[in-house]
Amino acid sequence: MLRLSNLLIVGLVILANVAVWGAIYWPRPAVNADGAIAGMSFSPYRRDQGPLTKGPSAEEIRRDLELVSKETSGIRTYTTSDGHDRIPALAREYGLRVMPGAWIGSDDARNKREVADLISIVRQNRNVSRVIVGNEALLRAEVTVPEIIDFIRQVQMNASVRVSTAEPWHIWHKHPELVEAVDFIAVQLLPYWEGVPVEMAIEDTLQRYAKLRELYPNKPIVITEVGWPSAGKKVGAAEASLVNQARFIREWVNVARIHQFDYYIIEAFDQPWKIGEEGIVGAYWGLYDADRQPKFSWNQPVSELPDWPLWAAIAVFIGLIPTIVYLRARGELKLPGRAVFAATFQGAGTAITMAMLIPAMRYLGAGEIAAWAVLIMLQVLLFTAVAGDMVELIDVIWRKNRRVQAPRVAGTDMSRLPKVSIHVPCYNEPPEMLKQTLNALAKLDYPNFEVLVIDNNTKDEAVWRPVEIHCQALGDRFRFFHLCPWPGYKAGALNFALKETAGDAEVVAVIDSDYIVTPDWLTNMVPHFQDPAVGLVQAPQDYYDQDESAFKKACYWEYAGFFKIGMVQRNDDNAIIQHGTMTMVRKSALQDVGGWAEWCITEDAELGLRLFQEGWQSVYDSRSYGKGVMPDSLDAYKTQRFRWAYGSVQILKRHWRSLLKPGVTHLTNAQRYHFISGWAPWFADALGMVFTVAAIFWTGMMIAFPKVLEFPSAAFVVPALSVFVFKVLRSLWLYKLRVPCSFAENLGAALGGLALGHMVAKAMLTGIFTSGRPFLRTPKLENRPAWVQVIGQVREEALMLVLLLGAMAAMLLTNHFNQLEERLWLAMLGVLSLPYWAALGMSFINVAPYRALVGMLPWTSTGKTPANQQAK
Numbered sequence: 001m002l003r004l005s006n007l008l009i010v011g012l013v014i015l016a017n018v019a020v021w022g023a024i025y026w027p028r029p030a031v032n033a034d035g036a037i038a039g040m041s042f043s044p045y046r047r048d049q050g051p052l053t054k055g056p057s058a059e060e061i062r063r064d065l066e067l068v069s070k071e072t073s074g075i076r077t078y079t080t081s082d083g084h085d086r087i088p089a090l091a092r093e094y095g096l097r098v099m100p101g102a103w104i105g106s107d108d109a110r111n112k113r114e115v116a117d118l119i120s121i122v123r124q125n126r127n128v129s130r131v132i133v134g135n136e137a138l139l140r141a142e143v144t145v146p147e148i149i150d151f152i153r154q155v156q157m158n159a160s161v162r163v164s165t166a167e168p169w170h171i172w173h174k175h176p177e178l179v180e181a182v183d184f185i186a187v188q189l190l191p192y193w194e195g196v197p198v199e200m201a202i203e204d205t206l207q208r209y210a211k212l213r214e215l216y217p218n219k220p221i222v223i224t225e226v227g228w229p230s231a232g233k234k235v236g237a238a239e240a241s242l243v244n245q246a247r248f249i250r251e252w253v254n255v256a257r258i259h260q261f262d263y264y265i266i267e268a269f270d271q272p273w274k275i276g277e278e279g280i281v282g283a284y285w286g287l288y289d290a291d292r293q294p295k296f297s298w299n300q301p302v303s304e305l306p307d308w309p310l311w312a313a314i315a316v317f318i319g320l321i322p323t324i325v326y327l328r329a330r331g332e333l334k335l336p337g338r339a340v341f342a343a344t345f346q347g348a349g350t351a352i353t354m355a356m357l358i359p360a361m362r363y364l365g366a367g368e369i370a371a372w373a374v375l376i377m378l379q380v381l382l383f384t385a386v387a388g389d390m391v392e393l394i395d396v397i398w399r400k401n402r403r404v405q406a407p408r409v410a411g412t413d414m415s416r417l418p419k420v421s422i423h424v425p426c427y428n429e430p431p432e433m434l435k436q437t438l439n440a441l442a443k444l445d446y447p448n449f450e451v452l453v454i455d456n457n458t459k460d461e462a463v464w465r466p467v468e469i470h471c472q473a474l475g476d477r478f479r480f481f482h483l484c485p486w487p488g489y490k491a492g493a494l495n496f497a498l499k500e501t502a503g504d505a506e507v508v509a510v511i512d513s514d515y516i517v518t519p520d521w522l523t524n525m526v527p528h529f530q531d532p533a534v535g536l537v538q539a540p541q542d543y544y545d546q547d548e549s550a551f552k553k554a555c556y557w558e559y560a561g562f563f564k565i566g567m568v569q570r571n572d573d574n575a576i577i578q579h580g581t582m583t584m585v586r587k588s589a590l591q592d593v594g595g596w597a598e599w600c601i602t603e604d605a606e607l608g609l610r611l612f613q614e615g616w617q618s619v620y621d622s623r624s625y626g627k628g629v630m631p632d633s634l635d636a637y638k639t640q641r642f643r644w645a646y647g648s649v650q651i652l653k654r655h656w657r658s659l660l661k662p663g664v665t666h667l668t669n670a671q672r673y674h675f676i677s678g679w680a681p682w683f684a685d686a687l688g689m690v691f692t693v694a695a696i697f698w699t700g701m702m703i704a705f706p707k708v709l710e711f712p713s714a715a716f717v718v719p720a721l722s723v724f725v726f727k728v729l730r731s732l733w734l735y736k737l738r739v740p741c742s743f744a745e746n747l748g749a750a751l752g753g754l755a756l757g758h759m760v761a762k763a764m765l766t767g768i769f770t771s772g773r774p775f776l777r778t779p780k781l782e783n784r785p786a787w788v789q790v791i792g793q794v795r796e797e798a799l800m801l802v803l804l805l806g807a808m809a810a811m812l813l814t815n816h817f818n819q820l821e822e823r824l825w826l827a828m829l830g831v832l833s834l835p836y837w838a839a840l841g842m843s844f845i846n847v848a849p850y851r852a853l854v855g856m857l858p859w860t861s862t863g864k865t866p867a868n869q870q871a872k
Contacts, residue, residue: 006327006338010320013342017319017350018312025308027301028243033250034298035257039074039099040287041225041267042087047290047363050273055082062090067292068268069094076224076264078135079103080117081110088125097127099224099264101166104134104151106142115151122159130162131155132186132224138171138178149181156183166224169208173215184220187212190266191248192228192281195236198244201228202251209261223263226252230270230295231362232281233710234819240281242304246296249287253298272363279707283363290363305361311353319349322387329669330399337398344390348383351722354715355379375716378687385684386723388677393730395569396737417526418506420449421587425493426513428458431466433629434513438467440626441511442474446522449477449509450502456483456493488598490580495595501587508590510604512581516544517626525584528619535589535616536608539582540567544627550748550853550860551846555630555637557741557749557859561731563622564739566678571620573670577678578608578618582626589616599772600654602647609651609675613658615666634793634839634846637752638759645760648679649767682760686768689761691720692800692832699807699829703814711821717828724831744858755842757835758797790847794839801836804829 044056044064056064061083068075074097077084081103088098100121102114115133122128133151137143143151148165155163162183169187172179179185189208191201205226212221228248232240249265256263270290274282288294296302305311323342327333333341359372422441426434434453441451453471455464464482471480481500486492494510501508507529511517521539528537540563546556570576583604590596593610600606608618631637658665659672702709728750735746791798808829815822845853853860 003331005335009335009339010323010327010342013323013339013346014316014320016343017316017346020350021308021312021315025303025305027303027306028247029301030243030247030250031254032299033253035253037072037253037265038256038262039076039097039264040068040072041264042068042075042077043267043269043271044084044087045082045269045271045273047272050271051079051082053273055084058083058086058090061087062093064269064292065091065094065096067288069096071287073097074099074264075268076132077101078132080114080121085117085121088121088128092125092127097129098125099130099132100128101132101135102151102155104137104143104148104165105140111143111151115154119155119158122155122161128161130164130184130222131159132166133163134165135224136167136188137165138167138175145175145178149178152181164222169212172212176216179216179219182219184222185212185216186222186224188225189223190225190227192235192238192240195238197237198228198239198248201238201248202255205252206255206259221262223261225266226263227266227285229281229284230286231284232279233821236818240284242295243302245284246302250298270363275363276708280362280710305357311357314356315350315353316346317349318352319346326391329673330395332400333394334398334400337394340398341390341394345387348719351715351719352376352379352383355713355719358713358715375712378691379716379719381687382684382720382723385680385687386727388680389727389730391677392566392569393734395572396565396734399572414447414523417446417448418529419502419504420446420507420509420522420526420584421497421501421505422449422451422509422511423494423497423501424451424453424511424513425490425497426453426455426458426467427490427493428460428463429513431463431470434467435470437511437513437515438470438474438478440516440518442477443519444517444522445519446526449522450505451478452497452500453478453480454483454493454497455481456486456489456496458482459484488596489601491596491598491600491603494603495598498587498590498595506587507584508587509584510580511626512628514628515581515626516628517582518624521582521625524623525621525625528621529584529586531617533617534619535586535611535614536576536578536618537584538567538576538578538618538620539625540564540620540622541579541581542624542627543630545629549846550848550857551634551842552630552632553745553859554748554752554842554845557735557739557745558752559630560739560741561735561749561753565734567620568622568738570674570678571618571622573674574618574668575612575671575674576608576618576620578604578611580604581628585611586616589614600647600650601643602651605647606651606654609655612671613655613665613667633789634755634843635789637842638756638793641756642759642763645682645763646767648682649764650771652676652679653767653771682764685757685761686764688832688835689758689765692804695829695832696803696807699811699825703810706814711819711825712828714820714824717821717824721824721828721831742859748857748859751838751841754835754838755797756839758800758839762796790840790843793843793846794836797836797839801833801840804833804836808833 044061046056046060049056073095075091076099077087078101080100088100091098100118102118104111104114118131118133122131133155134143134148137148138145152163152165155161164182164184164186166186166188169189172185172187189205191204194204196204209221209223228245229240230242230245234240265287266285268286269288269292270283270286272283272290286295323345326341327338355376359369364372424437438451438453453467455467458464468480468482471478481496483493483496486496488495498508507526509522525537525539528534541559543556543559546553567576580603585607589611593607593614596603597606631640652659658667659675662669702711731750732746735741735749741749808826811826817823817826845857
């Protein structure tokens with residue numbers, strides 16, 4: 001059960017969420033409309049019908065005529081094809097006047113057939129007194145003025161009926177000879193297409209009509225199209241919406257009755273087939289939707305989403321589930337943290353629900369529905385991936401109870417502490433570097449330890465033999481093993497060392513070959529094993545070469561975030577990630593779980609998970625007891641992160657049952673959560689890459705097919721952009737709270753992390769679809785990359801950046817950006833490009849001389865001289 005304070009918080013947040021929905025979708029008042037509609041455009045195509053697929057049956061036409069006869073006494077059609085020639089006869093059954101039309105276009109044979117059929121319709125139906133030959137054929141430039149006049153005269157000569165052609169107002173202004181040829185002016189007055197805001201639309205329509213009357217005072221005028229769409233893109237200041245459609249049409253009916261206009265509202269029914277001809281907006285001009293349901297009433301307030309309370313309830317429910325789970329698990333959370341979490345996830349529920357509304361409110365085909373389903377799924381996965389980031393932020397700021405490890409008690413009897421076997425695996429490492437590592441181990445102030453150096457598969461004897469000799473010089477504590485060939489990479493070497501471990505050793509410690517430990521490392525860390533429940537003790541990784549270059553300084557502080565923030569938070573729930581250096585394991589526990597996993601390239605993290613599965617406790621001591629060297633090149637930096645990310649997928653694929661199913665192992669709920677959420681941001685990077693590729697493709701398709709495809713809805717883009725902003729602000733905030741670096745160094749860390757995004761995404765996607773990738777060693781003490789490698793280190797990232805910049809340039813050249821969606825999508829492409837810019841920037845920083853960067857980059861302006869500037 002939730003506490004009373006939690007219930008109050010959740011209740012207030014839910015009320016706020018519902019209030020937001022109400023503010024957006026509460027019914028808006030509009031003037032009441034009285035009296036019947038003079039006329040409607042009538043196309044009886046259903047949702048799955050159209051000129052290029054199939055036409056309506058006679059019974060379907062009859063049902064539609066019966067429906068519109070309750071609203072109007074006259075209808076207008078556009079063609080004689082697809083059964084439309086039957087409409088006048090069927091309309092007589094319902095007392096409807098019909099103004100039939102012949103479709104005129106670029107197909108001359110069809111034009112002649114349509115004109116002939118139109119003449120036949122006039123002769124056979126007494127309820128036809130005027131006809132339209134061509135609808136906006138001149139506007140589309142499919143015929144010339146003389147050609148359309150010729151068709152008009154054919155009908156005039158062969159049927160006793162008034163004849164005209166339908167065109168927008170400016171066509172009539174431009175062609176007085178056309179006015180002379182017709183019996184009346186058939187004008188289309190559509191302020192939406194003029195970009196007129198709905199508040200001024202009636203006035204604009206009246207002015208257009210008055211100007212036409214002024215030009216041609218003796219010619220009758222029929223308004224053959226007047227209306228407003230209920231959905232679609234924004235044109236200038238004109239917004240297509242259901243509320244605006246109801247407002248315009250209701251006002252128009254009243255004004256038209258006063259002025260006694262002869263008009264036809266476009267149109268009776270929504271026509272989804274028009275999307276291919278006119279774009280998205282073409283489908284939404286109807287007074288009824290495609291399923292023949294009225295879109296709005298004539299005398300009630302109008303809501304853009306009439307069933308908005310149901311959708312608000314869905315949003316509340318989606319956000320409520322994680323809120324309840326989290327608040328029950330975090331009973332010690334302070335009040336502001338609980339409120340922020342509840343509000344955040346209510347917002348996420350609303351964002352997901354808003355995205356779900358798009359396919360629910362639009363006429364989409366099966367393929368489009370599938371595409372939107374994928375987008376919604378991606379959005380859910382995105383929110384899920386960042387949920388861990390939100391939890392971590394809230395825990396850091398507002399969690400009250402921390403797990404504190406008792407320090408070593410002064411005067412501890414060191415002789416009673418267990419023997420430690422220190423394992424140092426290495427492969428093709430610089431001998432002088434490894435000698436420094438061993439010298440530091442020789443200086444440990446711990447009384448009872450051994451050191452096993454395991455060189456596996458180094459083929460050059462000049463590399464491994466000096467290390468062997470140095471071990472012999474250091475005394476009996478040090479033993480050297482050269483294994484060649486030997487399977488299993490690092491894990492294989494460590495399993496060999498485990499078999500060679502002294503029988504009386506109780507603790508196994510592992511460090512990398514580049515680590516220089518402090519003398520008190522074992523003295524301070526081993527006492528934690530006095531608690532028999534502790535199976536794993538971990539100290540952070542640290543580095544001594546951060547002042548060597550601007551590149552390494554950025555890397556240093558990027559690494560620090562994990563050890564100063566993530567590991568500390570995980571320690572509170574006994575869920576740390578074991579990493580392969582500065583780690584200690586109870587030997588009996590290591591043997592009981594089967595040693596190191598040779599199938600996994602991140603054998604350290606995998607071992608930690610297995611220890612937790614068996615119920616062992618862990619300790620994370622956040623003090624630094626050893627320092628190593630960082631990668632010298634961006635290539636090495638990326639390779640290291642690829643290994644970590646790929647290994648995480650290997651672990652998840654092997655252990656998913658224990659992570660998802662309670663009771664399978666001894667894992668606690670908190671441990672399962674941390675292991676899943678800890679790697680979720682890397683999956684978010686993978687989703688980001690998929691989305692980036694899709695965004696580039698979609699942008700190209702929108703430019704190629706602007707009528708058919710539209711810019712993604714703000715309901716999808718805004719949450720994605722918000723997630724990016726949140727992640728940036730969260731990182732800056734957490735670093736300020738937990739990491740002892742300057743703001744400039746914080747920015748350097750952010751740049752370093754961002755530059756890894758593409759490689760992490762590649763690793764995660766590769767890990768999903770493959771298994772058994774080889775262990776990728778991180779090179780040590782390389783030479784700095786040359787200038788020619790600026791692009792070479794980031795070939796893939798540079799290609800992606802070029803494609804994104806191309807998509808953005810194409811947008812700038814082909815769009816006017818008068819729609820919010822256009823501007824948001826351009827911003828989205830810009831955000832998607834940032835990891836690739838960061839990779840390019842880090843590559844430049846990596847190859848540039850340190851002195852050249854001092855002052856250029858904020859985190860280099862420290863006044864310090866690099867600790868080591870000579871070439872390695």
